[in-house]
Amino acid sequence: MSRRSDRSRTDQSRTDQLHLNAFLKPPGEYLAAWRHPDTAPDAGINIQEVLSYARIAEDAAFDAVFLADLVGVPFANEDVLSRVSVVNDSFEPTTLLAALAAGTSRIGLIATASTSYNEPYHVARTFASIDHISGGRAGWNVVTSLNDGEAQNFGLDAHLDHATRYDRAEEFYDVVTGLWDSFEDDAFRHDQASGVYFDPAKLHALNHEGKHLKVAGPLNIARPPQGHPVIVQAGASEAGKNLASRIADVIFSGIRDLTRAQEFYAEIKERAAAHGRDPDHLKVLPGLSVVTAPTESEARDKLARLTELLPPQVALADLSYWLGGFDLSSYPLDGPLPELPVSNQSHTAQQQIYEDARRDNLTIRDLVRRVADDDRTITGTPQQIADHIEEWFHGRAADGFNVIFPYLPGTLADFAELVVPELRRRGLFGTHYTGTTLREHLGLPRPAGRV
Amino acid sequence: MNTRTTWTTQTARPRRLTLGALVHGSGGHIAGWRHPDARPDGQLDFPFHADLARALERGRFDALFVADVVAIWGHQLDSLSRTGRAEHFEPLTLLAALSLVTEHIGLAATATTTYNHPFHTARKFASLDHISGGRAGWNVVTSVVPLEAANFGRDNHLEHELRYRRADEFVQVVKALWDSFDDDAVVRDKEAGRYYDPAGLRTPHHRGEHFTVRGPLNISRPPQGHPVVFQAGSSETGKEFAARHGEVLFTTQHELGAAQAFYADVKARAAAHGRDPAHVLVWPGLSPLVAATEGEARQRLGELQDLIHDDVARRLVQDNIGDIDLTDYPVDGPLPDIPDTNRSKSRRDLLLKLAHDEKLTIRQLAHRFAAGPAVSGTPEQIADHIETWFHARAADGFNVSFPYLPGSAEDFVDHVVPLLQRRGLFPTEYEGTTLRENLGLPRPAAPARQLQEAGR
Numbered sequence: 001m002s003r004r005s006d007r008s009r010t011d012q013s014r015t016d017q018l019h020l021n022a023f024l025k026p027p028g029e030y031l032a033a034w035r036h037p038d039t040a041p042d043a044g045i046n047i048q049e050v051l052s053y054a055r056i057a058e059d060a061a062f063d064a065v066f067l068a069d070l071v072g073v074p075f076a077n078e079d080v081l082s083r084v085s086v087v088n089d090s091f092e093p094t095t096l097l098a099a100l101a102a103g104t105s106r107i108g109l110i111a112t113a114s115t116s117y118n119e120p121y122h123v124a125r126t127f128a129s130i131d132h133i134s135g136g137r138a139g140w141n142v143v144t145s146l147n148d149g150e151a152q153n154f155g156l157d158a159h160l161d162h163a164t165r166y167d168r169a170e171e172f173y174d175v176v177t178g179l180w181d182s183f184e185d186d187a188f189r190h191d192q193a194s195g196v197y198f199d200p201a202k203l204h205a206l207n208h209e210g211k212h213l214k215v216a217g218p219l220n221i222a223r224p225p226q227g228h229p230v231i232v233q234a235g236a237s238e239a240g241k242n243l244a245s246r247i248a249d250v251i252f253s254g255i256r257d258l259t260r261a262q263e264f265y266a267e268i269k270e271r272a273a274a275h276g277r278d279p280d281h282l283k284v285l286p287g288l289s290v291v292t293a294p295t296e297s298e299a300r301d302k303l304a305r306l307t308e309l310l311p312p313q314v315a316l317a318d319l320s321y322w323l324g325g326f327d328l329s330s331y332p333l334d335g336p337l338p339e340l341p342v343s344n345q346s347h348t349a350q351q352q353i354y355e356d357a358r359r360d361n362l363t364i365r366d367l368v369r370r371v372a373d374d375d376r377t378i379t380g381t382p383q384q385i386a387d388h389i390e391e392w393f394h395g396r397a398a399d400g401f402n403v404i405f406p407y408l409p410g411t412l413a414d415f416a417e418l419v420v421p422e423l424r425r426r427g428l429f430g431t432h433y434t435g436t437t438l439r440e441h442l443g444l445p446r447p448a449g450r451v
Numbered sequence: 452m453n454t455r456t457t458w459t460t461q462t463a464r465p466r467r468l469t470l471g472a473l474v475h476g477s478g479g480h481i482a483g484w485r486h487p488d489a490r491p492d493g494q495l496d497f498p499f500h501a502d503l504a505r506a507l508e509r510g511r512f513d514a515l516f517v518a519d520v521v522a523i524w525g526h527q528l529d530s531l532s533r534t535g536r537a538e539h540f541e542p543l544t545l546l547a548a549l550s551l552v553t554e555h556i557g558l559a560a561t562a563t564t565t566y567n568h569p570f571h572t573a574r575k576f577a578s579l580d581h582i583s584g585g586r587a588g589w590n591v592v593t594s595v596v597p598l599e600a601a602n603f604g605r606d607n608h609l610e611h612e613l614r615y616r617r618a619d620e621f622v623q624v625v626k627a628l629w630d631s632f633d634d635d636a637v638v639r640d641k642e643a644g645r646y647y648d649p650a651g652l653r654t655p656h657h658r659g660e661h662f663t664v665r666g667p668l669n670i671s672r673p674p675q676g677h678p679v680v681f682q683a684g685s686s687e688t689g690k691e692f693a694a695r696h697g698e699v700l701f702t703t704q705h706e707l708g709a710a711q712a713f714y715a716d717v718k719a720r721a722a723a724h725g726r727d728p729a730h731v732l733v734w735p736g737l738s739p740l741v742a743a744t745e746g747e748a749r750q751r752l753g754e755l756q757d758l759i760h761d762d763v764a765r766r767l768v769q770d771n772i773g774d775i776d777l778t779d780y781p782v783d784g785p786l787p788d789i790p791d792t793n794r795s796k797s798r799r800d801l802l803l804k805l806a807h808d809e810k811l812t813i814r815q816l817a818h819r820f821a822a823g824p825a826v827s828g829t830p831e832q833i834a835d836h837i838e839t840w841f842h843a844r845a846a847d848g849f850n851v852s853f854p855y856l857p858g859s860a861e862d863f864v865d866h867v868v869p870l871l872q873r874r875g876l877f878p879t880e881y882e883g884t885t886l887r888e889n890l891g892l893p894r895p896a897a898p899a900r901q902l903q904e905a906g907r
Contacts, residue, residue, distance in 0.1 A: 034639065034646065041639035041646075045581040045671055047551075071570065073669050082649045089637060089646070089671050092571075092578035098544035099582050102497070102551035119566070121521060121602040122541075129541035133497045133548045152665035153570040188538065190484070190491040195760050197477075197484065197491075197535055200528035216601035220523045222495055222538050311644045 018393055018428045019283055019400030019442055020420075021110070021250075022057040022065045025086055026050050028407035029289060031318065032309035034085035036407045043408065044090040051103045053409050060416035061432055063441040064108030064139060065100065066232070066402065067093040071117050072150040075325075080317040094126045101134035108438030110139030110232055115172040116165055117145060117154045120215055123172075124179035127229045128221045136225030136437030140176075141232040142247070144169045166239040168212045173231070173247050175215050178206045180228050181450045182218030204450050226439045227447040245271030249444050250283045252402050256376065261286055261397035281444055286397070289377040289404035292385050292414050299379040306406055307372050315372040319364075322349045322371070333365040377406055382418035389419075390428060464891050468841050468876045469732055469848030471514040471559070471699070472507050472860065476500060477535025479738055479852035481767065481821045482758035484535045488858030494535050500545065501552040503857050510864030511872075511881065513889045514557030514588060515549075516681070516850065517542040521566055522598035530766035543575045550583035557886030559588030559681055559699075564621035565614055566594060566603045570664055572621070573628035576678045577670045585674030585885030589625075590681035591696065593618045615688045617661045622680070622696050624664050627655040629677050630897045631667030653898070675887045676895040694720030698892055699732045701850050705824050710735055710845035730892055735840070737849040740827040741862040748827035755854055756818045764817035771820050773799055782814045823852065830866040837867075838876060 026043035027033045034041045043049045054065050073087050081088065093111035101109055109130065113123050123140070131138035144165035145151075151159045160168070187202035206217030233248035235241050244251045245268055255261040269279035291306075293299040313329075320328050326340045337357045340350070357367060378388060392398040405411040423429035435441055476493035477484035484491045493499040507515055517540075524536035531537055542560035550558055558579065562572050572589070580587035593614040594600075600608045609617065636651025655666035682697030684690050693700050694717055704710035718728035740755075742748035759767075765777040768786070775789055786806050806816050826836050840846040853859040871877035883889050 035641045035644060037641070041641055047582045051551075070669065071574075072665075073667060078649045078652075082647050082652070083644050085639075085646050088669055089632075090669060091581065092574045092670070095543055095547040095575055095578040095582060098547035099551050102501070102548035117568075118571070119603055122567070122571075125521075125541045126544055129544040132495045132540065133544060135497075149665075152663075154568060155663040183538075188492070192485045192487075192489075192491050195482075195485060195533050195758070198532050198537060200532040203528065203532075203537070214604040216598075218523055220520070220537060220539050221541070309644070 013394055014396075016280075016399075016443070017430055018389065018423065019285060020060075020062045020429065021108075021285055021400070021402045022053070022062045022412060023068070023287070023402050023404045024050065024053050024057075024065050024408065025068060025405075026053065026090070026408055027085070028306075028411070029404045030306055030310070030406045031084050031314055032306060032311075033407040035309040036306055036410075038410050039407050041085065042089075044085055047091075047096075047099055050091070050096065051100060053412060054100050054104050054107060056409055056412055056416050058104050058107040060420045061430060062107060062403075063400070064110050064137075064230075064438055066110040066139075066141065067096060067112060068141075069093045069112035069114070069143075070147070070150060071114055071145065072147070072153040074147045074149040074321075076317050076321070077329075080314050083311050083314050094130065097138070098130050098133055101130060101137065106137075106433045106436075108137050108139055108230065108441055109134055110141055110230065110438075112141040112143050114143050114145040114150070115169040116160055117150060118172075120172050120175040120213060121179065121217075121219070124176040124219055125221060127176075128180055128219065128224045131224035131226055131229045132221065136439070138224070138226070139230035139232055139250070139438055141234070141252075142169060142173060142243075143234070162237070163239065166235075166243055170243055170247070171210045171212050173243075175206065175208050175210075175213050177228055177447075178208060179215070179217050179219040180224055182206065183223050184451070185223050185227070185449050188222050223449055226437050227449060230438050230442065230444065241268065241271060244268065245277075245282065246275045248282060249439075249442065250285055253284065253286045255286055258392060258395060258397055261392065262395060265397050283399040283442055283444075285400045285402045286392070287376075287404050288389070288401040289406060290385055290415055290419070291377055291379045291406055291411050292382055292418050294381065294418070296380055296384065299381065302410075303377055303379050303406065310372045312368065312372075315368045316364075319353075319368055319371045322353060324350050328364060331364055333368070334363050337362070337364060337367065376404075382422045385415075385419045386422040386426060386428075389423065390426060393428060466729070466847070467878065467891070468837065468871065469513045469699075469734070469890050470511075470877070471516050471557070471734060471848065471850045472512050473736075473850055473852040474500065474503060474507075474515045474517055474856075475535070475539070476503075476856060478855035478859075479823070480755050480854035481534055481763055482755055482760075483853075483855035485758040486755060486855035486858065489855035490857065493856060494538050495540065497540075497545075497548060499857075500540075500549060503860060504549045504553050504556060506857060506861055506864055508553050508556045510868040511878065512556055512851075513848070514559050514679075514886060516588070516590065517545060517560040518590075519561035519563075519592075520596050520599060521563060521594070522596055522602055524596070525766065525770070526598060527762075527766055530760070530762040533760045533763050543579060546587070547579055547582055550579065550586065555586075555881040555884075555889075557586045557588055557679070557889065558583055559590055559679065559886075561590040561592050563592050563594040563599070564618040565609055566599055567621075569621050569624040569662055570628065570666075570668070573625040573668055574670060576625075577629055577668060577673045580673035580675055580678045581670065585887070587673070587675070587678035588681050588699070588886055589678050590683070590701070591618060591622060592683065611686070612688060615692055618692060619695075620659045620661050624655065624657050624659070624662050626677055627653075627657060628664070628666055628668040629673055631655065632672050633897050634672050634676070637671045672897065675885050676897070679886050679890065679892060690717055690720060693717060694726075694731070695724050697731060699734055699848075699890065702733060702735050703824070704735045704845070707840065707843060707845050710840065711843055714844050714846070732847040732890060732892075733845075734848050734850045735846050736824040736852055737837070738823045738825045738852045738854055739833050739863050739867065740825060740854055740859060741830055741833060741866050742827070743829065745828045745832060748829070752822065752825060752827045752854075756821060759817060759821055761814075764814050767817040767820045768813050772802055777813060780813060782817075783812050785810070785812060786816065825854070830870050833863075833867050834870040834874065834876075837871060838874060841876065
């Protein structure tokens with residue numbers, strides 16, 4: 001079931017349509033976004049501002065908006081923390097999502113909730129509630145959380161180890177979906193004449209007793225309009241990929257290399273099939289950070305005006321973060337990167353930086369500049385951006401993109417005005433919503449309930 | 452951790468009536484959803500709730516309030532399935548959505564301290580306060596329904612005293628988290644590249660009996676400083692807790708004399724804790740049924756009572772009196788002898804005495820519970836009741852529960868509120884922008900920085 005127009009280019013290998021998700025991190029993904037002259041520095045707690053972003057995305061027929069989350073301020077030195085915005089001062093995502101539900105009418109609404117620091121009964125209820133409020137537009141990004149700063153807000157000294165986290169996450173998912181299925185779809189009759197509010201035969205307690213969780217149920221809300229809100233996951237490790245291919249409807253990835261993205265895409269689809277699923281029902285959406293303008297140089301200039309606003313001490317701290325939290329402030333900026341212990345946080349990111357530094361003979365200062373310039377972002381004309389998207393889409397590296405905006409609303413508005421029409425001209429992306437629920441936008445089936 | 456809060460000084464305003472409305476889509480009366488003027492499927496209908504909130508705002512209600520239990524509200528399916536108590540929006544998401552479609556009305560919801568974590572609770576209410584521009588309120592409860600425990604991995608409900616100790620620490624942690632940033636700490640100086648002034652950050656580093664929470668909260672101080680704290684304790688421990696933390700106190704007092712005694716008691720307790728009694732508002736419940744004549748209003752209540760199914764009637768009595776199975780007793784017969792239970796004794800004894808003295812059948816007793824604090828009458832009679840209780844210092848305001856929705860709420864807004872306004876009891880416009888301002892409550896100042904340093 002596709003909501004897009006039927007136009008397709010016969011010379012291309014796929015006829016389905018691209019899915020676009022708008023990653024909203026007010027006032028932008030970049031650490032310096034709040035300093036940009038065109039952003040509202042208080043966007044993290046300014047509802048009208050965030051609502052205006054969601055409406056731009058909705059007017060462009062994005063499938064969904066997405067809200068990331070941390071349940072705590074990550075550890076960093078105080079001076080560095082006081083120079084950044086998002087981690088210090090943002091709405092709690094599910095309350096924000098509910099407000100956005102009331103302020104929009106079509107776009108999907110996805111938020112992050114941690115399985116490590118929540119209770120499944122609350123999570124099941126909250127997303128079911130948003131699904132009812134929004135008429136079936138909710139999605140839950142299942143994360144296991146990242147850092148010790150979060151753990152210490154919940155009575156733990158350090159973050160749970162990787163294996164335990166994923167083990168709990170899988171059980172947590174089973175409990176949440178089991179709770180969503182507490183009532184059968186047609187359990188509620190609201191029959192004034194007979195006085196039957198719901199049919200008790202269509203209510204099922206869960207009575208879950210597992211390794212990590214014990215939850216009796218039932219949930220105190222009717223089955224969500226979508227059956228289950230859309231499940232989003234972003235696992236890249238073996239455990240993460242295994243979980244995502246079993247439970248996720250949408251998988252985000254951070255891969256930027258086309259060949260690697262194609263391998264990841266094929267692997268995930270194969271894993272989904274091995275779980276007995278239709279691979280088309282797991283959408284792979286890599287992240288795509290974009291700055292676009294009518295000319296290439298204008299686009300590059302736009303990004304440069306943003307990156308020059310990043311204070312050097314913040315860039316250095318960011319580099320330290322990607323290296324696994326190792327503090328580099330005592331090493332000479334013009335010297336080489338010292339030997340560091342292996343990171344528990346993101347081994348992949350640390351290795352990549354090491355390899356780059358060795359290969360190109362980079363000093364710490366060079367690396368800081370790289371972090372500041374943030375080569376995650378592609379800059380270009382609308383045609384160039386559309387070429388990239390088309391190449392990945394037709395090359396089966398992506399079913400769509402989780403579009404990341406360096407600063408808001410500027411880079412989102414540019415994308416909506418310039419790139420989206422180009423994608424439409426190429427028959428890749430539709431002009432309007434044809435379904436009402438997020439599952440319908442994404443071409444996903446509605447899960448059957450219990451019988 | 453320093454938990455001392457100083458209050459901003461402001462000129463005292465004359466005592467005036469305040470009003471809150473209990474919102475549940477199927478109506479406050481157990482059979483309200485069956486009334487012809489009710490929306491039977493309103494409980495999970497957001498546009499219906501939006502219309503209701505706007506109607507209450509038209510009636511200048513200070514706040515709307517969403518009660519909550521983190522479980523289905525009963526385990527006897529034959530009776531539960533005949534009520535609207537098995538489906539609810541999650542309150543914080545409902546209020547956040549309602550904040551977008553209203554401008555003035557306060558938005559309060561229950562969150563339990565027994566089955567939540569203070570970091571999440573502090574954050575969600577702070578977020579709601581920012582989203583709504585300072586209209587959030589938190590009704591602090593310790594939970595009473597055993598079914599809730601089983602949804603959170605526990606076999607039994609926490610014992611009463613322990614629940615309140617946990618609640619006390621929970622509230623302290625939440626307030627410390629709300630105070631993580633000073634009001635003026637978040638400077639957002641683009642030019643200097645300084646988002647906040649590190650001197651104005653107060654990381655709680657809380658280590659207590661029940662919680663270890665480092666903090667800080669990852670959101671600026673709420674517009675109201677602290678969202679307004681609602682409470683409903685009636686036991687000795689509960690009243691002490693309410694007197695220490697509560698700013699609006701719900702109470703189920705039905706009778707004027709008892710209500711006056713309760714009012715005087717909690718105000719005195721608040722004063723004993725060094726608080727200004729004027730900053731603790733007492734709100735008894737009120738279930739108004741408005742009609743053109745008293746007879747018609749009584750008839751309406753009677754019609755509602757007749758819609759209560761026999762199984763629901765038995766269940767109401769069982770729930771109120773204690774764990775006893777009435778399944779095999781005729782609903783139009785008397786109560787059987789009832790053994791002692793673990794339930795709150797004072798209330799149970801009161802009910803048993805009532806049933807005995809007035810020779811009530813199970814059904815008649817059920818009707819008493821279902822009616823709650825019902826006042827059926829003409830708009831004048833209902834306004835008289837409100838005025839009497841207000842002037843007699845039995846109430847600073849009321850938590851109004853409409854028997855069925857939207858009909859009985861619209862009647863109240865259209866016919867009773869204008870009378871209260873004409874009598875000078877109730878204002879015609881919202882005076883402030885925040886819930887605190889509208890209730891006449893001071894905004895808590897952040898703890899002074901030097902106290903924090905000393906307290907470390």
